[in-house]
Amino acid sequence: MINRTITPTIENKIGSGKAIMIIGPRQVGKTTIILDQLKGKDFTFFDGDDPSIRTELDTPNTEKIRRLIGGKKIVFIDEAQRINGIGLTLKIITDQFKDVQLWISGSSSFNLFNELNEPLTGRKWEYELYPISWEEYENHVGYLKAQQSLESRLIYGMYPDVINNENGREKEVLRNLVNSYLYRDILSHGEIRKPEVLEKLVQGLALQVGSEVNYNELSQLVSISKDTVQRYIEILEKGYVIFRLRSFNRNVRNEIKRGRKIYFYDNGIRNAIIGEFGSLDHRQDVGMLWENFLVSERIKQNSYKLTFAKSHFWRTAQQQEIDYVEQNGLKLKAFEFKWNPKAKARFSKTFLNTYEAEGKLINRDNFREFVILEE
Structure with a gap:
């Protein structure tokens, strides 16, 4: 694994009460960085490329999210830009489940910036990851x-x-x-x-x-x-x-x-x-x-x-x-x-x-x- 410059910065934000979001091109290592941080930990994973996952996370209510999280304290949503209405979903998680550390990755800013900027204002740390420097x-x-x-x-x-x-x-x-x-x-x-x-x-x-x-x-x-x-x-x-x-x-x-x-x-x-x-x-x-x-x-x-x-x-x-x-x-x-x-x-x-x-x-x-x- 190639060590990334941004990793220590991200590690310092774990447990800060805010979501950690990494965006950038596909295949530059966003998922790898996050999974490395979650190694050995119990977490819930949602893959935005999976149609069934997209259906489940498309503007759900608080109770449905509670069932989906299943009591886990770490949630990772990969390729979040593929999920309709993802901003509201993430806002519910950060507001209603304050003991949950939320991780988000996204491969393009088509929908993420518009959908997340307002719902997650003051609720996220956002970083861009590029090809290897x-x-x-x-x-x-x-x-x-x-x-x-x-x-x-x-x-x-x-x-x-x-x-x-x-x-x-x-x-x-x-x-x-x-x-x-x-x-x-x-x-x-x-x-x-x-x-x-x-x-x-x-x-x-x-x-x-x-x-x-x-x-x-x-x-x-x-x-x-x-x-x-x-x-x-x-x-x-x-x-x-x-x-x-x-x-x-x-x-x-x-x-x-x-x-x-x-x-x-x-x-x-x-x-x-x-x-x-x-x-x-x-x-x-x-x-x-x-x-x-x-x-x-x-x-x-x-x-x-x-x-x-x-x-x-x-x-x-x-x-x-x-x-x-x-x-x-x-x-x-x-x-x-x-x-x-x-x-x-x-x-x-x-x-x-x-x-x-x-x-x-x-x-x-x-x-x-x-x-x-x-x-």
């Missing part, structure tokens, strides 16, 4: 092995099952991941009416990683309206397939104010979508892979370490740009990404001077300081 990987395999595996991680990504199958089966694992979680969960969402359109859109996004996304171009590419493109992208975000960075703007004239860059939570998923697993020596998208890897790793770290940092990019109409801008309080840091350690980066003096920002070039020689934050 570089820090977790390094702790698992050792510093030297991790460094030697950097190229492989850029190609095959950081999903636990991929890392546990570093024996030539990575492509098969990724294919199953894409087919089972990407299209299964996303396409089950009611607003997706044309699966072939979604697939084409995802492929288009995969080829634009790190670039400012043009909704009009995507609309023409997949032959749907701009509004539909935006709605589908929001669904992909809620399904933990992609995330967006907003453009940073404040003082400089001609700053891009409404720009968006799109990244995938995992390089392996991105590569599986376009069907490209070639070595870096023979690829034209190394820069994309490197940037996607670094930004997604930074997102994981900022989430796990509770830094409250905000992630952006910066660009002007005159094409001045910064790959990644991080705002932490009043402090701004600007980062440029280069795979080649010999490559140079030119930081916009306009940005650095206007915002009194620190500029840093990140390459494969010094990337570790960017993807592992000291607490």
Whole structure:
């Protein structure tokens, strides 16, 4: 089992009188973390993927929940987003059974945020879990092995099952991941009416990683309206397939104010979508892979370490740009990404001077300081 950075934080919340909820993509280890905490303990388990369980937990009353819990002091509801009206069910458990420790996992935020935010306000600790982070990987395999595996991680990504199958089966694992979680969960969402359109859109996004996304171009590419493109992208975000960075703007004239860059939570998923697993020596998208890897790793770290940092990019109409801008309080840091350690980066003096920002070039020689934050 790969130890997760977030585990000690979660352990400290056990017995606090609040539900503990872990959300994130399928197959990243949410259930594994919770079951590890419940090892050797007597608990009631409800699997949201089971139709009969969904029927039982669909807006029940207090007495029915009492019978279902059966006197157990620990309740674990897995894949809670699959259960209609789950918010009311969880509210009844937290309010009426105060000696019960409730655990919740969810693989998408389609319904969970809307259904749980109000019913469970002040009643839950909520955490996001992502694919394995570089820090977790390094702790698992050792510093030297991790460094030697950097190229492989850029190609095959950081999903636990991929890392546990570093024996030539990575492509098969990724294919199953894409087919089972990407299209299964996303396409089950009611607003997706044309699966072939979604697939084409995802492929288009995969080829634009790190670039400012043009909704009009995507609309023409997949032959749907701009509004539909935006709605589908929001669904992909809620399904933990992609995330967006907003453009940073404040003082400089001609700053891009409404720009968006799109990244995938995992390089392996991105590569599986376009069907490209070639070595870096023979690829034209190394820069994309490197940037996607670094930004997604930074997102994981900022989430796990509770830094409250905000992630952006910066660009002007005159094409001045910064790959990644991080705002932490009043402090701004600007980062440029280069795979080649010999490559140079030119930081916009306009940005650095206007915002009194620190500029840093990140390459494969010094990337570790960017993807592992000291607490």
